[in-house]
Ligand code: HEM
Ligand code: SF4
């Protein structure tokens with residue numbers, strides 16, 4: 001078997017989803033840690049220093065390329081799997097479905113939840129990451145991302161969309177966190193309970209902190 | 224438990240063959256005893272249809288004691304009906320009450336084409352087993368069983384996986400029509416034993432590729448399979464399969 005055959009089988013594709021998914025989870029940790037600085041006293045300075053470090057350092061810029069690749073791989077593979085798996089009953093679906101009697105709705109909705117996260121991601125990068133990099137490329141200077149956030153989060157519709165994005169991410173992760181470790185063979189009696197617990201805690205806490213950022217700016221808890 | 228009789232409305236899937244379009248047919252059955260099994264209720268229906276000069280409903284069955292895995296029926300949205308760890312032949316009519324309507328469909332999956340009505344073709348499972356679900360042994364006198372030491376835990380895990388009866392409920396219940404639970408039972412059953420060691424890496428890779436060829440969906444760890452499996456095959460077997468696959472991928476000889 002060639003490497004290609006190993007990674008393009010159904011189990012191989014799952015491994016790709018799990019590796020990229022866990023990589024994206026590690027990115028979320030760093031992202032939430034740096035951005036949560038805004039809640040500290042001197043939050044503005046601390047946040048801007050972190051953003052400056054991440055945006056100007058050779059190592060993090062190279063990692064950023066990996067992140068873009070990871071996102072693309074995860075999104076393209078995820079959408080392809082969703083599409084293929086939805087076509088395995090071409091002769092007709094069940095008239096009566098088991099629904100929530102045998103599984104959780106979010107575990108059946110990874111494609112839909114992922115698509116919502118993707119739509120959010122497009123809006124989010126268009127607001128911050130892309131303008132910042134374009135500005136850096138043309139002038140050499142970074143945008144003041146703190147002031148930018150304050151500005152963007154004055155609009156209640158945008159704040160609402162951010163909350164929807166965070167809720168979608170939360171449910172994507174409630175299943176995704178456990179699922180990735182199950183894919184890596186760790187869904188055993190010994191590890192499953194602890195993976196489930198950490199996964200649920202992560203999926204609630206991280207999106208909640210993210211969601212509090214637009215809310216805090218909008219409600220002028222921070223300024 | 225008290226005995227009672229009931230009248231039921233059945234909506235049963237009728238389909239001439241794999242290519243023909245199917246449809247639901249509605250039947251009334253009367254005086255069904257709460258002591259009957261679900262399949263006995265279908266026997267009553269078929270005798271009634273034959274007496275009326277109509278075509279009986281084709282359905283699969285063999286042992287009628289929950290061990291052969293033939294009795295595939297998707298009943299009111301549930302593989303083998305609503306009971307836990309149960310096959311259709313072991314579902315009893317005391318689950319239902321007078322006046323109930325029951326919808327019965329075949330397993331629906333491209334890898335399980337309908338032969339007729341509720342009977343589906345599960346040869347795709349046989350092909351997966353043929354691709355690696357065996358061990359090589361020398362011919363001649365059987366070895367003394369005690370010359371192969373096995374830890375109790377591994378023997379138990381292997382035995383639990385070997386309980387799979389190939390019924391296909393896991394595929395029928397899976398939103399992706401994936402055969403991962405079945406495949407994982409077949410792989411784990413041999414992977415825990417020293418006898419399975421010889422073809423260990425080839426087995427998992429070949430069986431996964433055969434599964435993909437048969438047109439099953441891929442696993443997204445939803446878990447509806449485990450919830451519906453009559454033999455209690457655990458998702459831990461899928462974790463085991465994934466570990467076997469990774470070993471074959473990263474530490475395989477080829
Ligand atoms: C920060 C963003 C994201 C994170 C942290 C994330 C994380 C994960 C994780 C950990 C898994 C489980 C992998 C497995 O089952 O082995 C997963 C699955 C999945 N993700 Fe994401 N994801 C993100 C964004 C997206 C996006 C934008 C899409 C786009 C459509 C997407 C689509 C999917 C799909 C369809 C699956 C299920 C695939 C399968 O199990 O076969 N995800 N994700
Ligand atoms: S794993 Fe369970 S549901 Fe699937 S074929 Fe085996 S016995 Fe049937």
Ligand code: FES
Nearest residue numbers: 287291292294312
């Ligand atoms: S007829 Fe054998 S398991 Fe039901």
